[in-house]
Structures are given as structure tokens and as C-alpha cells.
Amino acid sequence: MTINRREGFRVGWRVGYNQGYAEGFETGYEAGFEEGKGFGYNEGCADALCLEEEVLLALQRLKELLSQGEVKFSGSAAPEICELLHKLGGMVRRGAG
Incomplete structure (x- = not known):
């Protein structure tokens, strides 16, 4: 069985295409994977920094309340505490997960 030139060209063109x-x-x-990996890394760093900031703010507020002698589970500051x-607790669980 022989293939003529025209058919050979079409087959070759399809294979090349x-x-x-x-x-x-x-x-x-590959380029998309690298970009996605970089984006994911940056998002993870941003999440970690936000979590760290939230933890620090909450700890700072507790420290303020402690220094004022307001850390009680009854009284006006109890709901905030x-x-x-x-x-x-939620931030610690989220950070550990």
C-alpha cells in the first residue's frame, strides 16, 4: 500500500500539528504551574502574616485587660474576655491545621 504525496503531506502535517x-x-x-505555585506560596505567606497579626492583637488586648485587673469571667469585661x-483558640486551631 503506497501513500501519494498529497496524502503523505496531510498525514505529516497532522502529526506535526x-x-x-x-x-x-x-x-x-509548566508556566501556569510555576505561576500558580508562586501565587499559592504568596497567599500562604499573606494568610500566615494575617493570622500572626490577629493573634498579636488579641494577646495585646488580653495583656491590657490583665494589667487593668479586668480578667474575670464575670463582670463587665467577661464577654470580651x-x-x-x-x-x-480558633486562631491556634487554624494555624495548626
């Missing part, structure tokens, strides 16, 4: 498409896709995929402790 498919190979070029695959190589282009792979190059694009319970909320801060709950918030800190």
Missing part, C-alpha cells in the same frame, strides 16, 4: 500543539500545551502548563479566648 499535534506534536506542536502538545509541546505548546506542555510549555503553557470570653470572645478573645474563643478567638485565640
Whole structure:
């Protein structure tokens, strides 16, 4: 069975097209992967910094309340203290996860 020139050209063109498409896709995929990895890393760093700031703010407020002798589970500051402790517990769990 022989292939004439025209059919050989079409077959060769399809093979070349498919190979070029695959190589282009792979190059694009790799570039996208690198960009995505960088974006994910930056997002993770931003999340960690935000969490750290939240923890520090909550601890700072508790320190202020301690220095004022306001750390009691009854009285006017009790709801704020319970909320801060709950918030800190959530942040610690989120940071550990």
C-alpha cells in the first residue's frame, strides 16, 4: 500500500500539528504551574502574616485587660474576655491545621 504525496503531506502535517500543539500545551502548563505555585506560596505567606497579626492583637488586648485587673469571667469585661479566648483558640486551631 503506497501513500501519494498529497496524502503523505496531510498525514505529516497532522502529526506535526499535534506534536506542536502538545509541546505548546506542555510549555503553557509548566508556566501556569510555576505561576500558580508562586501565587499559592504568596497567599500562604499573606494568610500566615494575617493570622500572626490577629493573634498579636488579641494577646495585646488580653495583656491590657490583665494589667487593668479586668480578667474575670464575670463582670463587665467577661464577654470580651470570653470572645478573645474563643478567638485565640480558633486562631491556634487554624494555624495548626
